[in-house]
Amino acid sequence: MEMVCESGTCRPYRSAGDAGHLPVHKWTSADMSAIHQSCLLKQLDQQRQQELFCDCNVLVEGQIFRAHRNVLYGSSGYFRMLLSQGSKDTLESVSASFDVFSPDIFAIILDFIYSGQLELNSSNVIEVMSAASYLQMNDVISYCKAFIKSFLEISAKEDDENRYLCLSDSSPLQDRRENVIEQSNMCDVSMSPQTRLWDQQEDEQPQEEFSGTSPQPSGLQLNSPPESSLEEEQYGSGLPERRRRGSRKRTATSRLVTEDTSLIDLQGVVSHCTQKADELYANLPSIVGVVGVFNKDSTPSMRYKCPFCTHTVKRKADLKRHLRCHTGERPYPCQACSKRFTRLEHLRSHFETIHQARKLVCRKCKRHVTEVNGRVVSEGTRKYRLCDVCIQESGYSELITDGTDENEEKEGLLLGVEENMSDNRQITWVMDDDDLAEDSGADLIIQEVEDSDEEASGK
DNA sequence: CTGGGGAGGGGGCCC
DNA sequence: TGGGCCCCCTCCCCA
Numbered sequence: 001m002e003m004v005c006e007s008g009t010c011r012p013y014r015s016a017g018d019a020g021h022l023p024v025h026k027w028t029s030a031d032m033s034a035i036h037q038s039c040l041l042k043q044l045d046q047q048r049q050q051e052l053f054c055d056c057n058v059l060v061e062g063q064i065f066r067a068h069r070n071v072l073y074g075s076s077g078y079f080r081m082l083l084s085q086g087s088k089d090t091l092e093s094v095s096a097s098f099d100v101f102s103p104d105i106f107a108i109i110l111d112f113i114y115s116g117q118l119e120l121n122s123s124n125v126i127e128v129m130s131a132a133s134y135l136q137m138n139d140v141i142s143y144c145k146a147f148i149k150s151f152l153e154i155s156a157k158e159d160d161e162n163r164y165l166c167l168s169d170s171s172p173l174q175d176r177r178e179n180v181i182e183q184s185n186m187c188d189v190s191m192s193p194q195t196r197l198w199d200q201q202e203d204e205q206p207q208e209e210f211s212g213t214s215p216q217p218s219g220l221q222l223n224s225p226p227e228s229s230l231e232e233e234q235y236g237s238g239l240p241e242r243r244r245r246g247s248r249k250r251t252a253t254s255r256l257v258t259e260d261t262s263l264i265d266l267q268g269v270v271s272h273c274t275q276k277a278d279e280l281y282a283n284l285p286s287i288v289g290v291v292g293v294f295n296k297d298s299t300p301s302m303r304y305k306c307p308f309c310t311h312t313v314k315r316k317a318d319l320k321r322h323l324r325c326h327t328g329e330r331p332y333p334c335q336a337c338s339k340r341f342t343r344l345e346h347l348r349s350h351f352e353t354i355h356q357a358r359k360l361v362c363r364k365c366k367r368h369v370t371e372v373n374g375r376v377v378s379e380g381t382r383k384y385r386l387c388d389v390c391i392q393e394s395g396y397s398e399l400i401t402d403g404t405d406e407n408e409e410k411e412g413l414l415l416g417v418e419e420n421m422s423d424n425r426q427i428t429w430v431m432d433d434d435d436l437a438e439d440s441g442a443d444l445i446i447q448e449v450e451d452s453d454e455e456a457s458g459k
Numbered sequence: 460c461t462g463g464g465g466a467g468g469g470g471g472c473c474c
Numbered sequence: 475t476g477g478g479c480c481c482c483c484t485c486c487c488c489a
Contacts, residue, residue, distance in 0.1 A: 315475085317475055318470075321470090322469080341467085346469095349466090353466075366464090
């Protein structure tokens with residue numbers, strides 16, 4: 001007996017009792033359920049395209065989309081709220097209008113609602129996620145995030161940080177980097193409402209059951225995100241942003257200093273991450289703002305919403321700065337200790353505190369000192385001040401630095417290199433020779449290096 | 460175990 | 475728009 005979907009769009013399959021020549025497969029109720037859902041969705045999509053039984057008009061920047069209110073209700077928290085607050089009369093047509101995303105983006109969302117196929121690529125993922133956030137479609141948000149994460153490979157930073165930075169000889173680092181490039185080249189994602197069901201089936205049943213002519217529902221072609229990342233990415237997870245940072249990053253930093261072999265490869269990954277972040281910045285949609293805040297004079301205040309979290313900022317530049325905490329981008333490395341920072345001011349503060357001993361405070365007795373009675377003590381790349389009394393008491397005299405160690409005498413202490421991907425130049429921060437002398441007045445000098453050839457030698 | 464200080468990270472906002 | 479400053483928060487270390 002051959003069973004054929006009535007819509008004619010599904011692949012034929014055979015029942016368990018069919019004694020035909022094709023391999024016999026056992027069909028479970030879950031299989032049937034998935035097939036039925038798939039067929040039903042296709043039917044609804046056909047009805048939408050033929051504008052049959054459409055009872056909802058969605059106006060997006062002047063363009064009208066016809067849809068079924070029950071489908072929208074079941075797919076979007078926004079429509080759920082809208083339709084439940086609206087008329088209970090099922091005969092009355094319902095309209096909704098949007099100006100916060102483009103018709104193209106809503107078409108992608110609507111196609112997903114009716115087909116389970118999400119047409120994501122690197123240039124639309126931010127806008128799709130922003131729209132999905134507006135429409136409260138958490139599944140779409142999650143998979144957009146998964147797409148972005150695979151694009152940036154920031155999961156490597158968050159999930160595998162410890163293992164990753166502790167790599168010694170037989171590390172899978174190379175594999176990891178290849179995986180980063182492979183995943184970031186992936187541009188199209190399809191996902192299905194049955195994805196979770198399918199995953200569950202795979203867990204519960206042997207793979208052989210779905211081989212051969214099995215009518216597999218269109219599953220997720222992108223690797224499903226790690227459970228931990230999905231868990232972490234849930235909106236309103238209750239875990240504060242600051243809480244989620246913290247010890248792991250700090251630990252990674254300390255290891256960064258000690259694991260030189262890992263450091264080189266890490267820089268490659270970070271460089272790749274920076275490049276991908278730049279691509280995302282370049283593709284930031286023109287409309288990412290939400291009007292939800294009002295000034296004192298009751299005029300609406302436009303703010304930019306982060307597509308990764310609920311944070312909003314007034315300026316696009318602030319959003320770009322904020323996005324670094326999601327992308328893991330750290331474009332400001334300290335060449336003295338290889339620690340990387342998200343902002344130049346943090347790098348400067350770190351350098352002055354750790355490597356220059358700019359603070360006029362005795363580290364031991366905490367008393368304020370002057371340039372005269374406070375001497376700079378050097379321990380490795382770290383410098384701090386001690387008063388004359390503490391120096392005599394502690395016997396630190398052999399550690400006192402005259403501010404002219406080897407690195408500084410040569411060609412200035414290189415503070416960091418940032419690759420400028422847009423114009424293929426490097427921006428290099430160097431410390432002048434005199435800069436390490438206390439309060440010389442000179443500060444960070446910014447040099448622009450034309451070619452990236454310097455980079456290899458620098459690293 | 461607890462409190463204080465150092466260091467780092469992020470937001471708001473001014474220039 | 476970027477740089478920079480100020481402020482606050484969190485984490486870690488140490489006494």
